[in-house]
Amino acid sequence: MDVRRTPPVGGTELQRAGHVTQAGLALPSGRLLISVQDTRGTIPRIPLAPGNYAVRICSHGLDTLSGDGLEGEDRYHVVLWPTGVELSARVLKRCPGPLPGG
Numbered sequence: 727m728d729v730r731r732t733p734p735v736g737g738t739e740l741q742r743a744g745h746v747t748q749a750g751l752a753l754p755s756g757r758l759l760i761s762v763q764d765t766r767g768t769i770p771r772i773p774l775a776p777g778n779y780a781v782r783i784c785s786h787g788l789d790t791l792s793g794d795g796l797e798g799e800d801r802y803h804v805v806l807w808p809t810g811v812e813l814s815a816r817v818l819k820r821c822p823g824p825l826p827g828g
Contacts, residue, residue: 743819744819746819750812753776784803
């Protein structure tokens with residue numbers, strides 16, 4: 727997770743990623759919990775100022791996922807920054823093939 731004060735600039739990761747989505751995220755409490763399928767460890771908590779944020783997810787290696795989507799060399803880079811306004815979800819770069827699980 728990459729928390730920034732301003733939106734990402736430049737397109738290097740956008741060009742390298744296989745699929746990129748962006749959406750708004752309202753955090754009225756200012757608390758963000760990051761959860762994954764692995765429940766053995768503690769859930770990371772990221773303190774943020776309450777408000778509206780944008781979240782961009784750059785997905786890499788989606789073509790390496792197994793049929794059930796549980797195995798593969800996939801990785802994800804999440805970038806979060808404050809926006810002050812609510813944003814709609816949109817696809818910035820679409821995966822050339824079918825999305826796993828789709």
